[in-house]
Structures are given as C-alpha cells and as structure tokens.
Amino acid sequence: MRQKAGRRKGMQVTDDRINAIDIRNAVKRYGDFTALKTISLSIRDNEFFTLLGPSGCGKTTLLRMIAGFEDVTEGEIFLFGDEIEKLPPNRRPINTVFQNYALFPMMTILDNVAFGLEMKGESKAAARKRAGEMLELVQLSQFSSRKPSQLSGGQQQRVALARALAPSPKVLLLDEPLSALDLKLRQAMRFELKELQRETGITFIFVTHDQEEALTMSDRIAVMSAGELQQLGDARDIYERPSNMFVADFIGETNLLEVEVDAVEAGRAQVHLGGGHQLSVDAVEGVGKGAKVHMSVRPERLYLSEGAEGPESLAGTVRANMFVGTDIQTLLDLDGGVQISVRSSNSERGNKRVFEPGQIAHINMEQGAARLLAD
C-alpha cells in the first residue's frame, strides 16, 4: 500500500521499500542569500544518515526544513512517500535532539521523558510506563527519580535521547548532539548512538562538522559545502574515493599534489608531478590527456624505504619527523617544490624504520592509493 503511494508520486524506491525521506530540488533562501542551492537526496528507512560539512554549509538549515521549523523556499520533502513540506512540525512524526539537551530542571528524569507523551494525550500511567522503558533502553533506569542537575552531561544527553525516542518517531533528527561533551565521552557516545539506532530501527539523521564522528557512525554520509551537496556515499567511499578537492581535503588528512595527465589508456592515467616524477594511477571520468588536476594520496597509504621498491617510488629528502602517538608523521621534500607527508604506524608491526632529517628516503604507494580529482 505504502509502496504504491510512493510509486504514484514518482518516489525513489530502495530495495523495494519507500525511502524515509526524499528531498527533491530543495532550495532555501533568506532574502537574497541562498543558504541551500537545489539539494536532492534520499534517506533510506532504518538508516543512520549523516549531514557533514563545515560551519555555515547549510546542514542545520536542511535539518530544520525536514523538522518543519524552517520553510522550504522551493522544492519538496517527502516522508515515507507523503509530501510534508507544508505540514507544521507537530504534525510530522519526526523528533529532534539538540546540542543543549533542554531538559526541565525541576522535573525528575522519568517525568522529563514522560512529559511529551502526556502532552500528546497519553494517560499518566501509560506515559510513565513508556518513559521507564525508554530509560532502560539508554541504561539510566537507576536514575529515574533524580533531577537533571544530578546527572553528568553524557547522562543528560541520554535522557534527551530517551525523551525524543519515547513517542516512536519515524525519523529522529540529531543536531550536533555530542558537541557539548568532552572528547572521551563523545567517543563513547558514538557507539551508544549507533547501537540505539540499530535497536530501535528508527531512521537517524545526524548533523555534525566532525568528520571522525561521521565516519564511525554512519551508514551513509552527505558531505556539504556552501549550500551544495558535494558527495553522497558510505564512509569508505568518501574517504577512499573522494569525488572532488573539497571532499578529499575536508575528510581526514591527505596529500593534494598538482599533476598533469600525459596519457590515458585502458583505465590508467600516466601523470607527472612538479619535479617531473612520473606515476601511473587509476583514470577517472572527466580527466583526460593534458588536464592539470590534483591527485589525493592519504599519508597512511604511503610507506618509506631505503631503496626504490618499484618504478613508481619517489625519492625525497626528509625534512622532519613528528611523533603523533599512534603514528609517526614524516614530511619529505621532493624536487620541484613538492612536499609529501607519510604516516607510519607506531607499532611493532608498523613501519619502524625512521629516517632522520636530511636523509634521502623512497616514498612508495600502496596499490590504488592515489586518486585523481576532477576539480
């Protein structure tokens, strides 16, 4: 039945199920400033989906449009096949968890979670029973009679989650919910959030500017910049196969090297770097002979050796080594003003050969490590 409705409206259907959210050609303008420029994307049912991008890229605006707190200037938003962009927020089966947990300070934890249910017309007894179940889900049952100020920041955020999940929304929106927590707690909460999403089966749409958070939790990630969608994919796609300069640079650390393409044949591109160093890399669509583009190579996909380990080894002079705890980062200068960063694991099994500043080392690439970028 639902599927038919989706098809009738021309919605995209994934694995024979209607998407939780379909955003079609959505534009948001504030006066003459365009915060979102024609965004189209689909979020699958039961997915942990993340909107990732730097401050001001429009991710909160998009989230607020889904929630109904912000009008859509142009375009359409569908929830399980039904058009919702004209519905007021309280008519959408969607809930939001904010960065500041916004708990009622005078109420107990149990009452905080039950409050929204009672407002929706549930009996006090039913609301309290459901609130109790939700507190069990976030492992806070033992604190149900405490007040919010008697809980840690992480515990308060879990109460806010329990409260948002209590009415069984079809979609839960999470606007940087971990950013008020300290680093250790934030890391622990990543696993909890992911578990919670799996257990409840509710579609989560998570907003963050923290790429590590996005990579660790998400089924898929939409990378945004300046009101535009830059890339949509799973964590490995966007980390290992960035589609452009912005994504390569924003996600993790990378070497962005200027190259010129000398030839393209049988799926391989022959390129050269500034100092004339030649390399053969996977070709990408839209980058042909004569193109001057950037190539992205992750530092951890490079390793150093004394002698050349193949025709594509590049010789460089070590400028500095930096101890980064888990890794050792080595910066090297190549001819032609090219600089390359290499990361070696600081472990018994890792690359323990440390070259001293001034020494010549050969830089070798793991297969498939270099990625040409179309723009």
Ligand SMILES: Nc1ncnc2c1ncn2[C@@H]1O[C@H](COP(=O)(O)OP(=O)(O)OP(=O)(O)O)[C@@H](O)[C@H]1O
């Ligand atoms: N009410 C408003 N009026 C005018 N401009 C706005 C309004 N709300 C947001 N903007 C602008 O729209 C752009 C996107 O804002 P948005 O809050 O969506 O960014 P964001 O990616 O969530 O950033 P952050 O991570 O800092 O929250 C910004 O340039 C912002 O200044």
